Structures are given as C-alpha cells and as structure tokens.
Amino acid sequence: RIEKTEEKIGAFSNVFPKKAIDEAKKYDSENNEEDRKNYDIELLFGVPVALKDNIVSKGDLTTAASKILKNYVGVYDATVVEKLKKAGTPIIGKANMDEFAMGSSNENSSIKSVSNPWDLTRVPGGSSGGSAAMVAAGQAPIALGSDTGGSIRQPACLTGTVGIKPTYGRVSRYGLMAFGSSLDQIGALAKSTEDLARLLQIIAGYDEKDATSVNVEVPNYLESLNNDLKGLKIGIPKEYFAEGLDENIKKVIMDSVEKLKELGAEIKEVSLPYSKYAISTYYIISSAEAASNLSRYDGVRYGVRESNEDVEKMYVESRTKGFGDEVKRRIMIGNYVLSSGFYDAYYKKASQVRRLIRDDFSKALKEVDVLLTPVSPTTAFKKGEKITDPVQMYLGDIFTVSINMAGLPAISVPAGFVDGLPVGIQLIGNYFREDLLFNISHKFE
C-alpha cells in the first residue's frame, strides 16, 4: 500500500517496512515460549506503528521535518517507543509533519507537503498531518502524533480518522522534541476507537523521566468501550457555535448531538466565556515556550552546523539556514513577548488568562460529564489557500487550543461528511477520563 500510494500522499518522512518486518519476525516468538513472555501480546502484537518525526527512536533519523535536524539520528528511545517495543509493535517509519509541530496544514514541512487522501489537492491538517494521512490512506493502521494546540485532533478531523490528545501528564513526553512544554502531549491516531484505545493503553502511564508525568493508575480502556450512555450529561458550549463555523459542519455536529440523545444522554448548554481569548493567549504562550525550547538548536549540540568561523557566526548561520519561515516567526514572537518591558503586558497577562480559561472548563465540567464541540471551523482546505496568511491559519485553531491550555483530554471522532470531505466532532472530558471519551466515540462506529 505504501509503495502504491506514498508518492501521491507524502505521509512519511522516512519509511522502513523491511526493518519493521524483521522486527516483527523477532517479536514473533511462536516457537519460543520464553521470548513470548518478554512481550505484551494482548494489545497490538505485530501491528506496525508509525511515529511522528518529533518522537526520538534509537538509530532512526528524527528530524521534526526541519533542515536543522536533517541528519539527526536518535541516540535513545522515547519512553513511548520503549513501551511500543515491549508490546511487540514494530515501527514502520517516521511521519511527516509541520516543522517542529508548528502549523495546521503540513505545508511547513521542510521535506515535502502531505496531501489529503480524500482529495489530493487539499491539506491533511497539521501538524500531525503525516500520521493522519497515512492512517486514512491505509498505509499504516496506527500512528503516534503530538498535540500542542490541536495537532492530533485537527488532522484527524480533516482525514476521517480518530485521534486523541490525552490529559497532560498521561503519556510521558520523554523523547518528544519540545515545542510548548506546558502544552505538548503525545497521543495517537487510528481508524477505529478500539485500535486507538489499545494504542493509548500501551503508551500511557507514569514515567519518572518526565517530571510532568502523573502517577495515576491507567484503567483498562477496552472494558469501558461498550458501556451505555444513559444519563450521561453532555455540555454544548455556546461560544463554540458562534460565527465562523461552516453551517454544514454545524449540521453534522447537531446530528451527532441528536444521536447521543437517542442513546440516552442529556444535553445541556454551557458557557466558556474566556474562549474568545484562546487564540491570542495560545500563540503568546506557545511561542514563548518555543523560543526558549528551540534555543538548543545552535549548531553545536544537535544536527546541522553551517559555519566554523566564529561562534556567533555559527549560531546565526546554522539557525538562519536551518529553520523555516514559520519557526522563525514563532521564535521572534516568543522572544518579543518574553522581552523585558513587554513581559508583563504579554506573557504574564497570557498566563493569567490561561488560568481563567482553565477555570471556565473546570466549572463546566462540574455541570456535565463531557463537552461536545467542533474540531475545525472548515473541512480540509486547499493547499496554498492559507499558507501566505499566518493569522488566517492560526484562526483555524480556535476550537482546539484551549483544551491544551487547560490540560484536558479530548478526542476527534469522525461524524459525517460535507461535500465528500470528512468532518469530526470533538469530545472533551475531565482529567484522566480518556475512558469515557473512548466509550462515546465508539458509539459513532
């Protein structure tokens, strides 16, 4: 399938099916009872998985789709990779992405752009667009992504796949290249909720190598898939259905609400008044963290070095040639909002507003069990349509970024089509209630 379709789709930054087959053979210990004991064969044994190219795996190129890391080979396994290997889940390749996970269309990859399998002239979303496109196209059954402001949910929505951003702290970030550390979370994409639940089961859990990972027991996600929804309270945040949302998308979402009502759920309108500040707050905080995190790419420690003349020149040349336009834009915004004289007005203020956004969600999630919203205001847009207008691109993140600022789990579930293009709905749960999100998502299959 990869051989047949990859040229058109461009979902992989690096693909190694032969290596995956060899791994699978090694795992396949049918003749060796002893070996078999070393693997968790209950979940996805032998099922190939792709990693977003910002997740480090030992011996594999890990580039974050950036020129500055085009020669960087992982020297260790991310915790999620270690866990996948233990589960006997061979890695088939690295998924293309927006450079350093900055973007919503996959057009910011320094390698190549990714096409949406539903319509090759359109974007697959981003930044985990490679992960989403390969699952949608049947090139890989499951893939990992990362989500800082919607980068798993939005591409899942635009490609008709299911994608989950777990609670902040549910999955170890050790070995994930940092973008906005207080927002980043590794998650997963799949064709079905059951596959997704199995994959999260493998990668979730406390890790002492990640200081923000949380030591809370991981439930058995498969057990809750078939629970019924009688009495479940679903909140509809009124601010998420205001202007800017395509009418046809709204209809798909309202039909989903009806379906859940039929299954016994109670629907209630709720309010998240600080949502209107979500985009500006997110772009201040995430860019500030990005500027700080990306200072490590200096031509010395990782990747490409562009000049040997003197140290200043080496920094400047390596970063000038190594980073793409969007990454430079974020670094400039980040350094601006953190600079003395502006810090109080921008970064500090944004951190305060973030708290208010988080409190909005806490209040709403006391009244209801989950929130149901759109994921993206439009279906997959045409390549080239927004890439020259960054603000337009940022506005598309309106329904996803707040969830990262609150640290909550959310899932994008395929719910219908508009003009032949897939549309997803977003379900947002309380902290560590991924089980409930899977349970509801499963009802749409």
Ligand code: GLN
């Ligand atoms: N589209 C958002 C951004 O560009 C989200 C990216 C992400 O979640 N990694 O920042």
